[in-house]
Amino acid sequence: MKIMFNVQHPAWVHQFHHILETEAAQGNEILTLVSEKDGDTALLKNYGIPYVLCSKSTGKNVIEKGFLFLGLTFRFLWEAWKFKPDIFIGRDSPMMAIAAWLTGKPHLIYEDTEVAKFALRICSRLSTKILTPRTFLTDLGPRQERVDTYKELFYLHPSVFTPDAQKLRDVGFNPDEPYLLVRFVAFNASHDIGIKVMSDEEKIALVNRLSKYGRVYVSSEGPVPDELKDKLLKTPYHLIHHVLAFAQLVFSEGATIASEAAVLGVHALYVNTIQSGSTREQSERYGLLYCFHDPDERFRQAADKAVELLETPHLVEMGQAKRRKLLEEKVDINGYFMREMERLAKAGRKSK
DSSP states (O other): OEEEEEESSHHHHHHHHHHHHHHHHTTOEEEEEEEOOTTHHHHHHHHTOOOEEEESOSOSSHHHHHHHHHHHHHHHHHHHHHHOOSEEEESOOHHHHHHHHHHTOOEEEEOOOTTOHHHHHHHHHHOSEEEEETTOSSOOOTTEEEESSOTTHHHHSTTTOOOOHHHHHHTTOOTTSOEEEEEEOOOOSGGGTTOOOOOHHHHHHHHHHHGGGSEEEEEESSOOOGGGGGGBOOSOGGGHHHHHHTOSEEEESSHHHHHHHHHTTOOEEEEOSOOOHHHHHHHHTTSOEEEEOOTTTHHHHHHHHHHHHHTSTTHHHHHHHHHHHHHHHSOOHHHHHHHHHHHHHHHOTTOO
């Protein structure tokens, strides 16, 4: 089987690397096409996954994204004609959906981001099947199949991931002291346009407030104020999930990091105006995630909640108990996805 895969974000590498590694070990051919963003190429190198770099950016504004969309659509189509894949897989890449449609091959994706409206509009018409969490807020039509799982379980389910404190010690990180992780995002995706972001002063005040409860590490997609540079997380990026697993608490503007912490049994605060079905369920059903969506007050509200949680006795043990309930109820998604890949590759474009 020949598989074509696209990466536009490091989270996509995390999500699919077990599948790519398994398929390659079985003798299947894989072509990975990459748009460089936030270290995704470094992650691919770390996992030993060969790739073709198609662009050095995903675009910083609507105009850049528009030109990239056109250029990458032609590039992906050209690569597909040369490679002749049996199936296209990945996330909601409209360029891949178009290339699959024009070459008459099936396109299987897993998507959990409801606000990716442009990409989903194309994929819902051209992709063969769209797997989403059961809690997905949007109806994508007959090509959608809801699965009771989370994207993060592709790579953080116990069947494929075990937190390892020694790996952190080996790179000079101390997992044994109480610490917190604060994650700032760049807000330069197409669905982030117009969102109010934290000022430098607010970031400094937040970190100073949380520092009373343990060491604070900062992870950021963009530059941070000089006052926070000594707090930047310096562990290799491929170890981020080990860092998350031993944290006392996670404060994140990005849904992915917040949700990753939750499925690892670490209480997290998701601080963003964007809502999703997965984060809502992790909040309402499992009590591992606390969502703050208010356009103006979310930063203050989240900081207050962080302090409340950090003053709660046995917070870490409570988180692990909640995680056990979550894992009992969710599908181990890797095997499910690979079975669908094999079925669609054999059945062809018209199958669903």
